[in-house]
Amino acid sequence: MAPYEAFDDGVEVHGRTIITVVDDALARFSEAYRETAYDALADHGIEDPSPDEWYPQQAWLDTFADLAAELEPHILDRVGEQIPDAAAWPTDVSSVEAGLQSIDDAYQRNHRGGDIGFYRFEAVADRSGRVTCRNPYPCPFDRGLIRATARRYAPVESFVFVEERGDRCRRDGDDTCVYRVSW
Numbered sequence: 001m002a003p004y005e006a007f008d009d010g011v012e013v014h015g016r017t018i019i020t021v022v023d024d025a026l027a028r029f030s031e032a033y034r035e036t037a038y039d040a041l042a043d044h045g046i047e048d049p050s051p052d053e054w055y056p057q058q059a060w061l062d063t064f065a066d067l068a069a070e071l072e073p074h075i076l077d078r079v080g081e082q083i084p085d086a087a088a089w090p091t092d093v094s095s096v097e098a099g100l101q102s103i104d105d106a107y108q109r110n111h112r113g114g115d116i117g118f119y120r121f122e123a124v125a126d127r128s129g130r131v132t133c134r135n136p137y138p139c140p141f142d143r144g145l146i147r148a149t150a151r152r153y154a155p156v157e158s159f160v161f162v163e164e165r166g167d168r169c170r171r172d173g174d175d176t177c178v179y180r181v182s183w
Contacts, residue, residue, distance in 0.1 A: 003136060004064060004065040007175065010113040011058075011111060011112070011115070013057050014111070014112075017110040024087075027051075044060075044062045057116075061137070065077075076141040080140065089102065091152060097129065099149045100119075103121070103131070103145065103146070118133075119135070120134075127182060131181055133179065135160050143162055150181050159183070160182070160183045164179055
């Protein structure tokens with residue numbers, strides 16, 4: 001499986017998530033990025049998304065692919081970094097470990113309808129862990145999301161480092177990437 005390819009045709013993304021990414025995360029960079037995203041959404045059948053509706057994940061992934069092509073792939077890393085601040089997030093989080101575990105909770109809340117995938121955190125040492133991402137989102141997006149989540153809950157003096165450490169990757173056709181996180 002490659003990034004930008006839904007695991008299941010029936011998977012949907014909550015409209016609130018789409019609007020949050022476009023209006024809050026992308027608009028933080030520029031109004032032009034926001035407009036580019038809305039144009040790409042419309043090209044894939046999502047015009048004027050409603051926060052109360054659900055939309056095909058494949059259309060949303062196609063929009064991600066368009067953004068990467070038009071605005072450069074690094075924008076997806078930066079968008080991923082915005083998610084913990086822009087999206088509705090679990091409120092009972094008080095540590096890096098709990099924050100990294102909460103990524104899956106937020107993901108499950110905003111996707112439905114079949115095999116949506118997951119994010120799994122496993123502690124491997126003091127102030128270090130592994131996040132396994134089994135989902136169709138691109139690697140740069142997940143890397144930014146993981147880094148921002150760890151930073152959000154890390155002690156002020158911490159330097160957060162995220163490195164892809166798996167044997168295989170979505171870029172190589174796998175449907176899972178593994179990241180080592182230290183703080």
